[in-house]
Amino acid sequence: MTSKDVAAAAGVSRSAVSFAFNDPAKIADSTRQRILAVAKELGYTPNPVARMLQQGRTRSLGVLLPQDLPQIMENPYYSQFFVGLGQVCHREGLTLLLTPPLRNSMLKAIPYAAVDGFVVCGLEVDRGEVAELRRRGIPFVLVDSDPPEGVPSVDVDDQAGAREVVQHLLDLGHRRIAVISFDPGPDKEAYGYRGPLARRMAGIREALAGAGLAMDDLPLIEVPCTREDGYHAAKNLMLLDEPPTALVTLSDILAVGAIDAMHDLGIDIPGQISITGFDDQPEAAWVRPRLTTVRQPIIAKGRVAGDFLISAIRGETQHPHQVLHTVLIIRESTGPIR
Amino acid sequence: MTSKDVAAAAGVSRSAVSFAFNDPAKIADSTRQRILAVAKELGYTPNPVARMLQQGRTRSLGVLLPQDLPQIMENPYYSQFFVGLGQVCHREGLTLLLTPPLRNSMLKAIPYAAVDGFVVCGLEVDRGEVAELRRRGIPFVLVDSDPPEGVPSVDVDDQAGAREVVQHLLDLGHRRIAVISFDPGPDKEAYGYRGPLARRMAGIREALAGAGLAMDDLPLIEVPCTREDGYHAAKNLMLLDEPPTALVTLSDILAVGAIDAMHDLGIDIPGQISITGFDDQPEAAWVRPRLTTVRQPIIAKGRVAGDFLISAIRGETQHPHQVLHTVLIIRESTGPIR
DNA sequence: CTGAAAGCGCTTACAG
DNA sequence: CTGAAAGCGCTTACAG
Incomplete structure (x- = not known):
């Protein structure tokens, strides 16, 4: 079921079908309604991948992770980090693609991910990931790493x-x-x-x-x-x-x-x-x-990373580097030496 | 930077470039090495979205979620569920696309997600999601829902x-x-x-x-x-x-x-x-x-959902419906009436 | 073993 | 307001 089928069934061109979904101003409202009705009847909706290819954007943020998904998800640190990142996704209407290493390599995972940019977590030893992302021209932000110059990054003190x-x-x-x-x-x-x-x-x-x-x-x-x-x-x-x-x-x-x-x-x-x-x-x-x-401040770290990534995706060419503060929380498990 | 550029630089056709990356048996090893070297020098790797469109698969599993990302991530239930689902992704070498509602609608989020299938969570009231997924021919599994007939599902008793x-x-x-x-x-x-x-x-x-x-x-x-x-x-x-x-x-x-x-x-x-x-x-x-x-058994629920989805993606046409057991855990917060 | 061509499904200037 | 055409970047039969 493609736009071609809908166009044929509605007696219009494929452009008209596309306009009906994406740019209502360009066709008569009556035509649009007819096309939408036909599309609904035929169960057509535009193929997301084809749309991504054409538009050159995916509406998805990637998180390049240093460990396999089960390990990440067991770690409450990442739950909090994803809350912060999730706030940005929510605000921007984006999905979040969790990208664990492929065959034990963060580097190998990069070329398979359909995302608009990456938040790279815990890249302690750069095995070419930064170069690869740069070469591909994919916006990215480094978190919890040893950030090189000229790369947006978020860290904690x-x-x-x-x-x-x-x-x-x-x-x-x-x-x-x-x-x-x-x-x-x-x-x-x-x-x-x-x-x-x-x-x-x-x-x-x-x-x-x-x-x-x-x-x-x-x-x-x-x-x-x-x-x-x-x-x-x-x-x-x-x-x-x-x-x-x-x-x-x-x-x-x-x-x-x-x-x-x-x-x-x-x-x-x-x-x-x-x-x-x-x-x-x-x-x-x-x-x-x-x-x-x-x-x-783990949630803030995720949110700032997300904000930096959004701004990198928008083509803002600064390379902000933010260091968030820690706070000593004194509770009951420490006391004077006896 | 596309396969065309690499082909030109290496003095071969675009097919050869593609074969070098995907089907080494089809070209001479010496040619392959040359192409790969040129690709590396030029910083070329195949565009994942174009590849997805051509191959008709994304190597990504989607999770269609009933709430926004921050809420989901704050909920330890989902952390555990994602551990189970993550085990399947890890085994199969897949990424996980977290797909929250778009403009408050799970239904609206579906057509934007580039995934091979969906695990649908907590769909308590079906507003057409099941029909939409069926129409689009996307494999899916329902979790924690009121599963209709003829749909793979996982629930707990x-x-x-x-x-x-x-x-x-x-x-x-x-x-x-x-x-x-x-x-x-x-x-x-x-x-x-x-x-x-x-x-x-x-x-x-x-x-x-x-x-x-x-x-x-x-x-x-x-x-x-x-x-x-x-x-x-x-x-x-x-x-x-x-x-x-x-x-x-x-x-x-x-x-x-x-x-x-x-x-x-x-x-x-x-x-x-x-x-x-x-x-x-x-x-x-x-x-x-x-x-x-x-x-x-939340982790098991995630794992079974993932397994069912993988089998649906492979085109196995059964519609398994599994109900996992609960166990009463008696600890200290209950006692005889005084 | 290699190359020209078709096609994946869509969007978008462009000409009418 | 609409349609024919080009193009996003790739893969893959097919012919050589």
Whole structure:
């Protein structure tokens, strides 16, 4: 069922059919009504892909994701990010295409996506994605990355957030601080820390330096970002000869696991150990004791990324780079050293 | 930058360029390498939309959603559903197009989406969506709806779930039971209860009947599905002359709000009142007291919907209709009538 | 193994 | 106000 069939049935040209749907001013209203009636009867509506090809736009925003869809969807971080991005889609009447890596490659996923532009998430190591998007002339915005010059990007001041939370522990008198980090991935060997993780590490280092401590003085465990891994990492740290009096985790999910571990070990929080998170996801306020953590404005991040992308799609040629602030949220899981 | 440019630069025909990308067997390997090198140098990759038009497939699954993106993304139900659907996308190497209503209409959103098929969520009142999808010949699966004959669909046995949770309260001796339901929307006037809500109401009615009670004997409040609304609804119910001894809520979110309200009123759960939820979302196990609720297998629902859609896209002409089971999860928020 | 041609279904100047 | 024609960028039988 094509516009040709409708044109034939209505006794008009294909242009007239197109005008009936897209540009009513160009044909007589009576003709338009007749065409629309015939179209309805025949069950015709314009083919969206053909229309996209012709118009050169898809009315869809892409999100280029660093992990497979199930992993992304399990992560409450992305739910919040998509709320912000969703606000922009809603305002602009656009759909959202979730584009996970294809055969383990973000790069390979790019050429298959029919979108007007991409929000690129968590691109810690650029394997040519930026060059590919540039070459294709697809507008894009980088989020949670190490943004190169001349590319719109949105980030959070992870460094200040990490610095402040560690400073908070130092102020409470803690010196035996351990760090539970999420896994930097296989690229650490080749590239060192990158993106938000690098900034958080830098913030920790900065605060420690102020107290005459170095990163190397601290136990550091790197694990996948799950509650279970946080649990085991925390348990292992407490088995050390000199167990820490404070645990800095780089994600609320890890922190919640660490809290579970202390419950099981019968260790009081914050009486015997202080624990901090990062992100301020909803469960940070649910867990007992309520979690001291670094809040980052995830929804705002998604919204700003969406706004930047819209403006890039419209051809505005600035390359805005916004850094959103974090806030230290002090709750019940931290206290003075006993 | 099109295949024509690459063909010219490489001194071959456009077919050769296409073969180099899609059908290596059809050209000499040396030619292929040359073409690919030229393409790389020129920054050419095939236009995805043109390819979709030609091949008649998009390698993308659509989800036709009943609400705007921000609302969907705030709802943990959909996060879980997308995990299941994401598993199928991952297995098949497909992207996921989130398609919210366009100008408040699910129907209007359909003709703009470039997808191979749709998972249609929560279509409680069919305003022509099913007819439209059929006419266009787009494969689809209905989820959480009142599925008509001859359409693949996935549902949950809401009726049994609701029946069992009410029976549980009756068994504990409760007779003064109140119901907090999520809003049936503006269509209730015209159509009565529909879809999962209708089934849950039927289940409640069924259990009550066994104890000689009728729905009309019970206070019923219908509110939007937020924690705040659950809070206020619960508070209002406790102001009745004969306040309930048990609160049946039709969503965990409402139940959590109701628990907050009891905390604020100084009413002990389950000593003075029992509260039940529906869905078994993660916070049901977090909240104190832990929530007695009806678990529905949301991830499995997403996965089955995806599988059915894949099989419909492949042209398998059965119309499977699967109903997944619920399980009553008894935790701490229900107890014998005092 | 390669090239010219048709066609996917649409939109939009352009001429009437 | 309408129609014939070109073109969006690709793929794929078909003939050589």
